[in-house]
Amino acid sequence: MRLGIQLGYSGEGFAAAVDEVVEFEAAGADLVVVPEAYSFDAVSQLGYLAARTSRMELASGVMQLYTRTPTLTAMTAAGLDYVSGGRFSLGLGASGPQVIEGFHGVAHDAPLARTREVVEICRRVWRREVLVHQGEHYRIPLPTAFGKPLKLINRPVRDRIPILLAAMGPRNVALAAEIAEGxxxxxxxxxxxxxxxxxxxxxxxARRDPALGPLDIMVPLPFAVAEPTEPLLARHRAQLALYIGGMGARGRNFSNDLVRRYGYPEEAAAIQELFLAGRRDEAAAAVPGRLVRSTALVGRTPELRDRIAELAAAGVTTVLVSPLAPTREERIKDVAELKQVLIDTPL
Structure with missing residues (x-):
């Protein structure tokens, strides 16, 4: 099982976070993932990380499907793979209508069909094919007097950059298992x-091309080598409340839908009502403790071994941890200890 580091949304602490990532790499971390949402873009930060790291893989987690043309997405991924020496994986996701329509002013429509077309176009670009694509949502080139089929000028480091699709709903998950590396x-x-x-x-x-290899199942987890106390898990509890309650509108919240499928329909409804009413502390308090603990990786070493074995049995192949320890020294130590647990635990 691979050990990844999940960075938070970029802000004033980014330079310090990268300094820490360099130490995580030395401690054995295999991968670092940079999110995007409606913060700073992921691409500029990934370029900076490419220059500061030497071994660990880099991934977007995730670049948004609607905010770049498919061809620009492919060009950007090829550029990041080039500056990192072949260490980049393209994490893509549809995000949600509140971000895509509210922040970018683009219609959040046909996410499944668009995802399939974007993945197909990216792979053609990386193979340096003369690009002709006549899809339902993307037509390249446009049928104008000036539209001319072209191919990528540069020769990419790899003609198949791994694609990682973010998904929660059943149809999205099925699509990821069919067409993506992760x-x-x-x-x-x-x-x-x-x-x-x-x-x-x-x-x-069942529809997957064997040439894609096994599906890499990646899971972000708040993490600490410590007792899973309420104060330590408070930030994770608040994040769950934010996503279940506020990342979407009533009837269009993918995290809320997921928690309902887990078996918490009443709790999901209550969290959303409280959060949307501005009662965020009460929304966080309404998140079931069992859900908080089951979606975290917190415990002493014997408990961590059991949790890693449970994740592996579920098919997880990469853990993306967000270290919770209060000091940098403790976070580095915890990541090194988890790396040793992954080495020592038979999976």
């Missing part, structure tokens, strides 16, 4: 994996 999950409860995601994964894997 699936980026969110708030994954391994005990519910087979019940909630099993049918979708099986559907997608």
């Amino acid at each position: 699936w980026q999950a969110l708030f994954l409860d391994p005990a519910a994996m087979s019940r909630v995601f099993g049918p979708a994964l099986a559907e997608g894997l």
